[in-house]
Amino acid sequence: xxxxxxxxxxxxxxxxxxxxxxxxxxxxxxxxxxxxxxxxxxxxxxxxxxxxxxxxxxxxxxxxxxxxxxxxxxxxxxxxxxxxxxxxxxxxxxxxxxxxxxxxxxxxxxxxx
Amino acid sequence: xxxxxxxxxxxxxxxxxxxxxxxxxxxxxxxxxxxxxxxxxxxxxxxxxxxxxxxxxxxxxxxxxxxxxxxxxxxxxxxxxxxxxxxxxxxxxxxxxxxxxxxxxxxxxxxxx
Numbered sequence: 001x002x003x004x005x006x007x008x009x010x011x012x013x014x015x016x017x018x019x020x021x022x023x024x025x026x027x028x029x030x031x032x033x034x035x036x037x038x039x040x041x042x043x044x045x046x047x048x049x050x051x052x053x054x055x056x057x058x059x060x061x062x063x064x065x066x067x068x069x070x071x072x073x074x075x076x077x078x079x080x081x082x083x084x085x086x087x088x089x090x091x092x093x094x095x096x097x098x099x100x101x102x103x104x105x106x107x108x109x110x111x112x113x
Numbered sequence: 114x115x116x117x118x119x120x121x122x123x124x125x126x127x128x129x130x131x132x133x134x135x136x137x138x139x140x141x142x143x144x145x146x147x148x149x150x151x152x153x154x155x156x157x158x159x160x161x162x163x164x165x166x167x168x169x170x171x172x173x174x175x176x177x178x179x180x181x182x183x184x185x186x187x188x189x190x191x192x193x194x195x196x197x198x199x200x201x202x203x204x205x206x207x208x209x210x211x212x213x214x215x216x217x218x219x220x221x222x223x224x225x226x
Contacts, residue, residue: 008153034213043117043203043217044156088156092212099144099212100171103156 003027006089006104015113019076023089023104026070030102031094033065035074038086038106047074047087051094079111115140117218119204125224126194134189134221136204142216143209145187146171147179149200150220156203162187163209194225 006023013019021035032051036044050056053067062075072091076083089104117138126132138145146161148171158171162181176198178190187206191198204218 004155006155032213041220043205043219044215045217046214049213090156099207100158100161101212101215105153105155 001026002105003102004089004091004104006107008105008107010108010110012110012112013079015079015081015111017079017111019079019083019109019111021074021076021087021089021107021109023072023091024070025072025091025102027091027093027102028067028070029093030091032092033063033072034090034092034101035061035063036088036090036103038088040085044088076109079109081111081113084110115216117204117206117216119202119218119221121221122219123222125226127226128195129193132191132194132223134191134202134204134223136187136189136218137185138187138204138206138216139185140206140208140216141184142206143184144212145181145204145206146215147177147187147189148203148205149173150203151200159189159202194223196225199223199225 004025034049035047038044056063060077064073086106086108088106090101120135143164147159148156160179162168202221205215207215
């Protein structure tokens with residue numbers, strides 16, 4: 001079993017829809033949770049990160065962590081065609097000196113005009 | 114412009130022919146790492162370096178070598194490439210103390226025939 005599981009999609013939605021992207025994980029020691037966005041033919045870029053449980057909002061993006069269920073989500077409100085990309089969740093153990101990130105497989109999102 | 118650069122961006126080679134993929138960052142970051150990205154497997158760490166002359170294995174180091182003689186450069190060496198090393202490779206860097214914020218290069222698409 002992979003430490004981090006993410007549905008690869010693809011997920012196709014109309015412009016303006018609310019998008020929900022999710023990851024589950026098995027390691028209860030994970031404390032930091034990140035979402036990266038990767039456009040086609042580009043490297044991943046950090047969208048946002050959260051520590052432990054709770055919500056964090058940044059514009060149209062909201063990251064949510066439920067440690068009791070080992071489940072994290074990224075919500076995108078009012079989705080735009082420019083949001084079309086692959087979204088990777090990543091997480092790490094807080095005490096690690098190396099700061100090693102464990103990535104999900106990525107979910108490909110297409111927002112249609 | 115703050116960035117991580119990789120060269121070459123695309124490479125087709127044959128089994129056994131030694132190659133080097135260069136990586137350079139201009140942000141004075143201490144930490145650098147190499148990942149490979151494969152469909153269904155996500156990003157997996159190959160090697161990382163916490164500073165000059167300090168390197169260590171990631172999750173999939175077999176068949177790869179690295180060196181860190183200067184802070185800005187972190188080349189990935191495949192001494193005898195094999196077809197199972199066909200993949201998309203990313204170099205990343207981050208400052209120490211900010212383990213969630215990795216900056217990725219644009220990627221190198223390697224095909225080994």
